[in-house]
Amino acid sequence: MDLATVSSHRFARSRDDLCLGAGETLLAGGTWLFSEPQPSTTGLVDLTTLGWPDLEKLPDGSLRIAATCPVAVLRERGGVFAWCADALLMSPKVQAVATVGGNVCLALPAGAMTSLLAGLDATAVVWTPEGGERIVAVTDLVVGNAATSLTSGEVVRCFDVPAASLAAPIAHRRFSLADLGRSAGVVIGMRTDEGVRATVTGSTTRPVLLTDGEGVEAIDCWHEDAHGALDWRAAQTERCLAEVREELG
């Protein structure tokens, strides 16, 4: 939709361009920003012209995913990447434009890129306004429904998925009120040397990491909305958690 209050659209070319003026907000794919009224936004700063490579292999074997990488590009990797992309409500037309960083920074419980990256023990590289950067686990980046731990002026540059996670056996389950609808819950399990590392998203307001021996009773942030009642979400989460653990044996 039209963002009636917006009067400027700046194309960012360098990091210096990311210093936001009053009323400015960062624009990635735009598929959420242009889908709801944004009455307090007067300017857009476009990240897609920064030229960040979508995907990079780092020397230590980890995968670097640019914040501006379209969901559809990540989906092409197949496996859990494709599965998580399709756990999103968004259609292929939107996937082609919507970005991984946008999905995570939106911090919706059903943000399946958060599910993916939290499930794979990924970290985010955050550019700080002073010109530095900090590393934060994705499970600590999304801290609540539509809430992140980012402070004013911080920009997520990329997400790094450790090489070990890329090689680890993965199991995943999701549930929703409608097959192609928004996920009501996503459980992703990864077999590690310490056991099964399971993350719960969708049915919780933030990603919840459960290690072996921890059940759903350890969850203190259940989420309820139009996409499913709380008691059902808790029961489905428990069922999916058991299935994931069983699959990873």
Next chain:
Amino acid sequence: MIVNGSATETPPAPGQCLRTYLRGAGHLDVKKGCDAGDCGACTVLVDGQPRQSCLVPAVRAADAEVTTLSGLGSPDDLHPTQRAFLEAQGFQCGFCTAGFVLTASTGARTDRDLKGNLCRCTGYRSIRDAIARASEGGLDARSLALAARPPMAPGGRAARSVSDEHASRPPDASGGRAARSVSDERASRPPETAVGESTRPPAAVDVVTGRAAYTLDLPPASDPDADTLHLAVLQSPHSHAAITRVDTAAAEALPGVHLVLTHRDDPGVLFSTARHDSRLDDPDDTRVLDDVVRFVGQRVAAVVADSPAVAEAALRLLHVEYDVRPAVHDPEAARAAGAPLVHGEKDPVTSRISEPGRNVVAQTHGEVGDVSAGLAAAVHRVHGTWRTARVNQAAMETHGARAWLDAPLSEGGRLVVRTSSQVPFLVRDELAHVLGLEPTRVRVTTGRVGGGFGGKQEMLVEDLVALAVLRLAERGVHRPVQWELTREQQFTLVPGRHAFRVEVELGADDDGVLTAMRLDVLSDTGAYGNHAVGVLFHGCHESVALYRCASKRVDAEAVYTHTVPAGAFRGYGLGQVIFAIESALDDLAREVGISAAEIRRRNAVVPGDELVVNGPPVDDIVHATDGLPQCLDLVEQALARTDAQAPGPDWLVGEGLAAAMIATIPPRGHHSTATVTLAEDGSVEVGVGSAEFGNGSATVHVQLVATALGGRLDPSRIRVRGGDTDAAAYDTGAYGSTGSVVAGGAVHAAAQDLARRLDAGEAERPLVGTGEHHGTPRSVAFNVHGVRVAVHPPTGEVRVLRSVHAADAGVVLNPEQLRGQVEGGVAQGFGSALQEEVRIEDGVVTTRSFRDYRVSQIGQVPHTEVLFADTVDPVGPLGAKSMSEAPYNPVAPAVANAVRDATGRRPRELPMSRDRVWRLLTSEEDPCPTP
């Protein structure tokens, strides 16, 4: 930007989405459906890739090549995908067609590929056919075989001859009658025009090439000073409050603002947004701008400005003070002593509100026979309470209107309102009433209407744009004013389906013959009583009258609550009550030990029976055909042919069916006049007031004229002019499924009149035949739906393994189109049964977009086999019955009965969403106990 091969002139603006830019540049084939990337109606190709143009920042596409639907192909040079949608009739209202065609033109084929495109009319089967056709890139073998056959015989029996040729259909065992099925008909030759043929809609080529003009598809004025102004409204943040102060100064001072309207500008006439032939059918409880708000989202004030953006900015400058009052959101609590009153100050007589002091808008309490004695004498008794959710019509085109004066009123000018309406004449008359104008000084016209489903049997936007035009004219400003509702306003401002609570108690003798029926019904009409009366009475009528039983009692009340109003929705109350009765009847069949079909055979009315609810029977319904037993046989036999098995070991499988009856025409008057005019050049114009909104009435009107005038003229030269108060003398409108039987009846009579004149040798041109229809006597139509489902207790998922629908539509005028109406109604039925729900929390609608309100996507609607009973209606045109609302009604109880059959637990609440079904099957106690 290059659009359809031509460079655009103006640069895009920051914050502007590509759709707005394209429409501003004159590309009106790009539709605005949801404005949020959920529905896909605005899809265009950006550098060859399909994109939802509402999500694309226009500045990003400044150097792109963009293709819209009209750029993909033209009527003379159709793109193969356009041709496929044309031949498969892959649309009804056509508002979603641009998005589907453009997406499919890039090779999108799978459910996943197309999940970002919503269609509310078709149920997707015809769209799947079109996409399959596009994939094949031409004709399949069967189409070629059909095309090689000699043309079918003209007349009403052609449809049957199609199905008789289908070897796949088993021979019929119901007394020699052939089941008529069109489920596999895919003739590729251009259909004939006579009745009984699958004639294409007259606008089909325009729809698939983006040339059909919907309500707001109007080009900008050549003179910017005469260009359209835009209206926006401030909506109430409170459930119940008096407006104590509105400061408009800052808003009025904003450059570009021309007018601010508040309750001080209200004309002072109480009316109802609901429209019926008689304005006395609905309570006068509404004002254009009230000084008391009664639901969150109600209009508080309106701004008219040069652009939507300026109007929105001005809204933020309005300062409103409220005296917040207690509110009641629960319909049960609304009737309790001491409950806050929604319209307590209204006069019950002049406003026609049953008991404003008890929040009761309408009620009926009555008994025939002796229900206590009937229950006491019963061998078997069942009892339960059922609840249905609010549902949104979700037409792809939102409400919108543009109004202007064609000349100053003082110079004899008229107020012209172009609007998205099912009832242009009724809107005209009520506008005149509210604004103090003579009806002759108001013209209401429609473009092609992008879906209705009852939602456009209301006056929801026309009053405000008309008032704005008149106020501006008083100040010497003569410019059109337009108001287009947002998708969010379709949920927060526009009435949806009434939520009902229905208690049913049935008694039967040892053979399962009913001895007593008792119903207690409560309908939540929200803050205003539009359609409250009609929905309550209609809801309790054919649902109860379907069964012959000497002792019946119905107590029913519709109550106000401080929530968004409910209104007309496909089925008009019947679906809610049928859900309860048909569920209870299923329980009764189990008690008696007979089949679901058999208990209905033993108890349903037969031709000649009176139709009785809780008082004297109606006297203008002719019940003369045995459609119901045929439909029961067809569904029972089709389900018996099913061997679909459980998808896995955890699944439970069951079957269920339900029946529904509906009068072919609404009661209390439904009138239509029509002309058929033969011009000097041999062309024929049909003038009819009824609007085309995907119901296919325009197609049927062409067929009726072609049939009545058979041989006397060239059917390809028949044009329909409809949806305009200038096109005919009068038409009540297209609601209650009347497009074929009432407007069609008038058109048929006019064509017969013209034929008589021609046969009498009348030679003057133009030569006009006239006809009319007055909606009485009426008839009844029957529908039976059956399903086989699998239920997954661990998740609560209900999967439809097989779906079959039998309809008693009388003589089938257009097989493909009728099938489409049935499939569309059934698809909406599945939506209401399984997933659709408008959630209201503390008076606030929390499902405000298609992301949160789950309209079925392609892939979520099961395939339905559609079968037709073989009847000839004694009163409908050429023996046809109406069939738009009816297929919706029996779907939810059929699914519920199948879930009961599979699991042993009885669903009592719609939608049967996964969380509810899981809870039903998991909880120790019945989660919906009977009080």
